[in-house]
Amino acid sequence: VRETELFFESQVRDDRSVPDLLRAEYTYLNEQLARHYGVNGVYGSRFRRVAWPSDDTRRPGLLGHASVLTVTSYANRTSVVLRGKWVLETLLGAPPPAPPANVPPLKESDRSKPTSLRERMEQHRANPVCATCHTRMDPLGFALEHFDAIGQWRETDGGAPIDATIARDGVTVRSAKDFREMLLRGDDFVRTVTEKMLTYALGRGVEYYDAPVVRRLVRGLERDQYRWSALIMGIVRSQPFQMRRASSADETVKIAAVIDRR
Numbered sequence: 001v002r003e004t005e006l007f008f009e010s011q012v013r014d015d016r017s018v019p020d021l022l023r024a025e026y027t028y029l030n031e032q033l034a035r036h037y038g039v040n041g042v043y044g045s046r047f048r049r050v051a052w053p054s055d056d057t058r059r060p061g062l063l064g065h066a067s068v069l070t071v072t073s074y075a076n077r078t079s080v081v082l083r084g085k086w087v088l089e090t091l092l093g094a095p096p097p098a099p100p101a102n103v104p105p106l107k108e109s110d111r112s113k114p115t116s117l118r119e120r121m122e123q124h125r126a127n128p129v130c131a132t133c134h135t136r137m138d139p140l141g142f143a144l145e146h147f148d149a150i151g152q153w154r155e156t157d158g159g160a161p162i163d164a165t166i167a168r169d170g171v172t173v174r175s176a177k178d179f180r181e182m183l184l185r186g187d188d189f190v191r192t193v194t195e196k197m198l199t200y201a202l203g204r205g206v207e208y209y210d211a212p213v214v215r216r217l218v219r220g221l222e223r224d225q226y227r228w229s230a231l232i233m234g235i236v237r238s239q240p241f242q243m244r245r246a247s248s249a250d251e252t253v254k255i256a257a258v259i260d261r262r
Contacts, residue, residue, distance in 0.1 A: 003028050004067045006047055017226040018193050022061035022091075022180045026051045036066060036152060057177040058153060063144065064176070066151030073149035078157075080141025087140040091183055093192035096137055139166040143179040190226060191218050201235045213238050 006028035011021060029050045034042035037059065042050060052059050062068055072083040089095040145164045148154050156162060166173045173179045183189055194217045195206045206214065217234045224230035235241055 001067045002047055003033060004062065004065050007062070007065070010049070012228045012232075015227050015229050018190050018221065018228065018231065019184050019226055020061075021193070022063060022184060022189070025054075025060045027059070027065070033066070036150075038153070057175060058146070060177075061180055063180060064147075064151075069144065069147045069151035070149065076149065078141075078145060078147070078149050080138050080145065082141070083144050084137030084139070084141035087183070088137060091192060092188045093195060094188070139168050142166050143173055143176070146176070187218055187222075190221060194218055194221070194231060197231060198235055198238075198240070201241055210240060213240055 007024070008021075010016075010028075011024065016024070026049055028047045029037065029039060029042050030045050030047045031043050032045070033047075034040070034050070039050065042048070058064060068086075069083075072086045073079055074082070085096060143164055143166050145157070145162050146153055146155070154162065164174075166179075168182060171182060173182050191214060194214055198210065198214065198217070199206055217231065217238070220234045221227070221230050
């Protein structure tokens with residue numbers, strides 16, 4: 001968690017671009033976390049900035065953080081559903097509907113004849129009731145399947161080789177780098193980050209009548225190379241941030257009275 005906090009803080013303070021959240025070729029590690037990632041040369045409990053090697057395309061950005069990979073897994077195994085749902089909801093702003101009732105649990109792998117999670121999920125998707133949502137979620141989760149339940153890299157799952165290749169919108173994704181670039185196509189990711197920052201700034205959820213403001217903020221970001229400063233200043237200057245909507249005429253009168261007294 002501390003790695004992710006320091007990483008996000010550095011992104012904002014250094015005024016990086018918003019897409020750099022998924023592309024940044026550095027992170028913050030201490031000795032324990034470095035060992036977890038298989039990184040040498042980091043000693044002590046203090047977190048410090050560490051650049052990923054140029055030939056390591058697996059870890060850059062948030063999707064390589066153990067915090068994200070652990071919170072989107074079960075206690076004993078990964079979950080393509082949780083990870084796919086997290087990507088749809090948190091990164092792309094397109095949450096899937098709630099699952100139907102009485103969905104049977106996923107079968108565990110038989111140790112005498114191990115099967116990959118992909119094979120078991122394909123059997124699960126054979127149910128037409130489940131297929132609609134899983135068709136959207138599962139590929140996004142499979143793209144992260146090389147990371148285990150606590151974010152360590154692996155090549156097999158219970159003895160079965162991992163196939164993390166996916167196809168989405170007619171594009172085949174074969175690596176973690178390809179997956180990051182796929183998520184950054186279009187403006188879904190930038191729009192979602194914009195909506196979440198606006199939610200944080202306003203202290204309320206984004207409503208349908210905020211859509212024009214969100215569009216203006218995204219256009220402003222595009223003009224300024226998607227810098228955090230452009231997003232923050234755009235929100236501060238926006239009408240929802242600067243004006244409070246009175247819920248009734250009585251409340252309007254009370255606010256006016258307070259202003260008069262001042």
